[in-house]
Amino acid sequence: MIDIAVVWAFIIAFAVFVYVVMDGFDLGLGMLFPLFPKKEDRDVMMNSVAPVWDGNETWLVLGGGGLMAAFPLAYAVLMPALYTPMIVMLLGLVFRGVAFEFRWRTTRERNLWDIAFAGGSLMATLAQGVALGAILQGIVVNGRHYGGGWWDWLTPFSVLTGLALMAGYGLLGATWLVLKTEGALRDQAYRLSWWLLFAMLAAIGLVSIATPFLDAEYARRWFAWPNIILTAPVPIAVAAITALLMRSLAAKQDYRPFFLSLALFALSYAGLGISMWPYIVPRSITIWQAASPDNSLHFMSYGVAVLVPIILGYTAWAYYVFRGKVRAGAGYH
Amino acid sequence: MFEGFDPVILARAQFAFTMSFHIIFPAFSIGLASYLAVLEALWLWTGRDVFLNLFNYWLKIFAVAFGMGVVSGIVMSYQFGTNWSAFSDKAGPIIGPLMAYEVLTAFFLEAGFLGVMLFGLQRVGPRLHFFATLMVAIGTLFSAFWILSANSWMQTPAGYSINAAGQFVAADWWKVIFNPSFPYRLVHMVLAAYLTTAFVVGAVGAWHLLKDTRLPGPRVMFSMAMWMATLVAPLQILAGDQHGLNTLEHQPTKIMAMEGHFESHPHGAPLILFGLPSQAEGKVNYAIEIPKLGSLILKHDLNAPMAGLDTVPRENWPPVPVTFWSFRIMVGIGFLMLGLGLLSLFMRFRGKFYESRLLHSFALAMGPAGFIAVLAGWVTTETGRQPFTVFGLLRTSDSVSPLAAPAVASSLIAFAIVYFLVFAAGTIYLLRLMAAPPHHDEQGPAGNVPSRAAGITPAVGATASGRAS
Numbered sequence: 001m002i003d004i005a006v007v008w009a010f011i012i013a014f015a016v017f018v019y020v021v022m023d024g025f026d027l028g029l030g031m032l033f034p035l036f037p038k039k040e041d042r043d044v045m046m047n048s049v050a051p052v053w054d055g056n057e058t059w060l061v062l063g064g065g066g067l068m069a070a071f072p073l074a075y076a077v078l079m080p081a082l083y084t085p086m087i088v089m090l091l092g093l094v095f096r097g098v099a100f101e102f103r104w105r106t107t108r109e110r111n112l113w114d115i116a117f118a119g120g121s122l123m124a125t126l127a128q129g130v131a132l133g134a135i136l137q138g139i140v141v142n143g144r145h146y147g148g149g150w151w152d153w154l155t156p157f158s159v160l161t162g163l164a165l166m167a168g169y170g171l172l173g174a175t176w177l178v179l180k181t182e183g184a185l186r187d188q189a190y191r192l193s194w195w196l197l198f199a200m201l202a203a204i205g206l207v208s209i210a211t212p213f214l215d216a217e218y219a220r221r222w223f224a225w226p227n228i229i230l231t232a233p234v235p236i237a238v239a240a241i242t243a244l245l246m247r248s249l250a251a252k253q254d255y256r257p258f259f260l261s262l263a264l265f266a267l268s269y270a271g272l273g274i275s276m277w278p279y280i281v282p283r284s285i286t287i288w289q290a291a292s293p294d295n296s297l298h299f300m301s302y303g304v305a306v307l308v309p310i311i312l313g314y315t316a317w318a319y320y321v322f323r324g325k326v327r328a329g330a331g332y333h
Numbered sequence: 334m335f336e337g338f339d340p341v342i343l344a345r346a347q348f349a350f351t352m353s354f355h356i357i358f359p360a361f362s363i364g365l366a367s368y369l370a371v372l373e374a375l376w377l378w379t380g381r382d383v384f385l386n387l388f389n390y391w392l393k394i395f396a397v398a399f400g401m402g403v404v405s406g407i408v409m410s411y412q413f414g415t416n417w418s419a420f421s422d423k424a425g426p427i428i429g430p431l432m433a434y435e436v437l438t439a440f441f442l443e444a445g446f447l448g449v450m451l452f453g454l455q456r457v458g459p460r461l462h463f464f465a466t467l468m469v470a471i472g473t474l475f476s477a478f479w480i481l482s483a484n485s486w487m488q489t490p491a492g493y494s495i496n497a498a499g500q501f502v503a504a505d506w507w508k509v510i511f512n513p514s515f516p517y518r519l520v521h522m523v524l525a526a527y528l529t530t531a532f533v534v535g536a537v538g539a540w541h542l543l544k545d546t547r548l549p550g551p552r553v554m555f556s557m558a559m560w561m562a563t564l565v566a567p568l569q570i571l572a573g574d575q576h577g578l579n580t581l582e583h584q585p586t587k588i589m590a591m592e593g594h595f596e597s598h599p600h601g602a603p604l605i606l607f608g609l610p611s612q613a614e615g616k617v618n619y620a621i622e623i624p625k626l627g628s629l630i631l632k633h634d635l636n637a638p639m640a641g642l643d644t645v646p647r648e649n650w651p652p653v654p655v656t657f658w659s660f661r662i663m664v665g666i667g668f669l670m671l672g673l674g675l676l677s678l679f680m681r682f683r684g685k686f687y688e689s690r691l692l693h694s695f696a697l698a699m700g701p702a703g704f705i706a707v708l709a710g711w712v713t714t715e716t717g718r719q720p721f722t723v724f725g726l727l728r729t730s731d732s733v734s735p736l737a738a739p740a741v742a743s744s745l746i747a748f749a750i751v752y753f754l755v756f757a758a759g760t761i762y763l764l765r766l767m768a769a770p771p772h773h774d775e776q777g778p779a780g781n782v783p784s785r786a787a788g789i790t791p792a793v794g795a796t797a798s799g800r801a802s
Contacts, residue, residue, distance in 0.1 A: 050448070050451075050452065051447075051448025051449070051451070051452050051453070052448055054400075054403055054443075054444040054447050054448070055441065055444035055445050055447070055448070057403070057407065057444070058436065058440045058441050058444045060407065061406075061407055061410050061436050061440055062433070062436045062437070062440075062441075064410050064411055064414070065410050065429065065432045065433050065435075065436050066429075066433050066436070067414075068413060068414060068421050068425045068428070068429040068432065069425060069426075069428075069429025069430045069432065069433040070429070070433075072421055072422050072423075072425025072426055072429055072500070073422050073425075075413075075414045075418070075421050075422075075425060075429075076414065076418035076419065076421045076422035076425070076734075077418070078414070079411065079413075079414025079415045079418055079421070079734070080414070080415060080418050080734040080735060080736055083415055083734075083736065083740055083744070084740070084744075086411055086414075086415050087415065087744045087747060087748075090407060090408045090411055091747060091748070091751050093404055093407055094404040094405070094408070094751060094752075094755055095751070095755065097400055097403060097404035097407075098400055098401060098404055098755050098758075098759060100400060101396050101397045101400040101759075101762075102397070102400075102758060102759065102762060104778070105397065105762040105765065105766070106762065109758070142735075144419075144422055144498070145418065145419070145734075145735045146418065146734070146735060147735075150736065150737060150739075150740045292425065292426040292429065292430075293426050293496060293500070293502045293503075295502065295503055295506075296426040296427070296429065296430050296502070296503060299430050299503065299506050300430045300433050300434070303433070303434055303437050303438075304437065307437040307438065307441075308437070311437065311441045311445065314441075314442075314445045314446065315441075315445050318445055318446070318448050318449060321448075321449055321453055321456050321457055322448065322452070322453070322456070
């Protein structure tokens with residue numbers, strides 16, 4: 001049953017994934033700022049994302065705005081349920097976003113904006129991870145409204161997913177630095193990549209162990225015969241990608257670790273999809289219940305079909321323009 | 334804490350606060366993006382350094398303002414869900430796609446080309462760079478198109494039906510997008526953005542001319558800004574008048590509140606210039622009014638009857654004092670803008686345009702005028718729509734999220750603290766950039782790229798990009 005609601009579920013999932021892929025390394029790099037105390041290193045780090053961060057963040061707006069447009073009921077239930085993490089994420093993104101420009105406009109307060117950059121990145125990442133956990137563990141729905149309290153989102157599981165996302169974005173940030181920098185900065189990024197990879201693997205493991213205990217359906221979905229034929233390749237692929245990633249880190253192949261880390265993210269994301277399908281608010285609201293009327297979805301489909309390929313095209317061009325290693329002193333600011 | 338507060342009022346306060354902070358930046362960056370495109374076009378066309386210097390000067394300011402617009406805008410796209418979830422559920426099928434089109438046609442375009450516009454001149458050459466600048470400028474206008482369409486639909490809903498779940502569903506997308514008030518609101522807002530930018534540019538030019546009348550950059554920017562004021566301020570007053578007539582037709586209660594017309598006037602309504610409207614008493618105290626002029630302006634007939642709020646049930650009244658006063662602030666500033674435009678024209682013909690301290694001081698004082706007028710105008714139209722979110726169809730009190738007051742109050746306080754800190758700092762950095770005059774060899778945000786930047790001219794760049802392609 002592939003209908004327009006399913007298509008839109010994949011479009012929203014795609015937007016969120018592109019966001020996670022693209023803003024993940026920006027936010028990860030921000031969280032790593034305190035580990036690189038030298039001003040020159042920080043200049044290079046920031047310049048490696050300065051020309052593209054705004055475009056990266058736009059996918060978050062598409063994810064949020066698209067959710068409101070395509071699945072208004074889900075948007076209306078999830079946002080109040082995730083009220084505090086959402087506000088924290090938005091405030092974090094404010095601090096992180098303005099730091100890109102403010103940092104270059106002052107010498108006296110530069111450290112302050114470096115803290116805002118790192119702190120904002122950390123706030124946003126933690127909040128996104130917590131929100132993910134809060135969605136997975138289930139949300140109380142009352143009619144067409146959120147029916148729970150405003151602290152429901154905070155559980156050990158959601159804290160775990162918050163920390164997991166910090167490790168994951170951290171890995172993306174570190175491997176991005178491996179890709180875009182040289183010398184001592186790159187060497188340190190290599191060392192961090194190892195630690196963050198282990199942290200991320202531990203996080204994937206813990207979340208995978210904890211998820212089936214949240215709901216019997218998650219366990220059935222993953223471990224019952226014959227589903228296991230379809231789900232077993234996911235952990236096997238994770239193991240294979242991890243092996244490749246370790247090898248490329250050991251061999252210091254600057255380009256590979258970043259893309260292999262993205263592959264790890266893609267697999268984790270596919271795992272999430274397997275767990276959640278076909279619900280958009282787990283165990284309460286399916287994508288068909290939440291979907292906008294067909295004519296709203298059709299109206300937007302034309303736009304997406306025409307515009308998203310164009311957007312991907314000029315985004316790729318922007319990355320191409322600023323390709324290669326970022327050198328100290330040859331910054332954009 | 335905050336248990337006694339009304340969550341609806343708190344949610345409205347939060348939206349008003351975050352929205353007001355946000356609108357300041359787009360109002361400026363819509364105009365500034367277009368101005369930058371004009372400056373770069375003039376540089377490419379004439380090859381005169383002064384235009385490149387001005388371009389780089391304003392580009393740095395644009396970068397800071399745009400960044401603040403982006404981060405405050407992301408907040409807005411989530412406010413609908415966090416604080417107005419019932420509205421999102423019901424109006425999402427119509428408002429959502431309009432905003433999705435804004436993201437797809439505008440935000441990505443701006444963001445995708447912003448990096449090249451800010452940092453890419455040396456990498457892509459002047460022609461491709463100009464293309465990027467144009468895309469950013471066009472993106473800001475697309476953004477205005479969609480968001481004003483969405484807002485206008487909430488003011489004058491059209492082309493919809495209501496489904497079994499109580500949601501608004503589009504019956505005719507064309508009628509939804511081009512709803513009755515949209516063309517007027519779009520023109521009014523885009524002109525407002527252009528005027529806002531013109532008055533900022535004019536004030537910066539005036540500030541430097543007050544210190545040294547010979548500086549080439551400030552002379553050019555001041556002259557360009559004053560032409561804009563002279564030509565656009567009268568157009569804006571005309572557009573505002575037409576917008577008002579449209580509002581009278583589709584949202585008469587808003588006009589009643591703006592005019593302070595509590596009572597009906599069967600034989601011609603007065604124009605109340607000033608007074609103290611009292612919502613409770615249902616009248617305007619200490620009114621200074623001109624008989625019959627209200628009917629003349631709104632109906633183009635001295636004796637045309639005008640209905641007042643006494644014909645409307647009280648529970649459908651918008652808050653009159655706020656609407657009444659914010660409207661007067663906007664109109665007052667509009668006429669001050671016209672006055673400055675005319676004075677600048679007079680000084681041009683007198684040959685004192687670059688020397689008149691009176692003109693420059695007036696222009697400097699008018700620097701923030703556009704921002705205040707834009708805020709006042711939005712307060713008028715949004716407050717005048719109350720007590721509805723979708724005018725006449727969905728009440729504000731039925732639109733909010735099922736949240737307790739403490740949650741909304743805490744987030745409001747958090748936004749207030751963060752915004753005041755962050756945007757105060759940003760404003761200081763902007764003023765600091767504006768305080769120094771544009772100079773020879775002005776560098777853009779890509780400033781410290783060694784020496785290559787200085788050598789680039791349209792001709793050299795053209796060959797460079799020719800080689801690259």
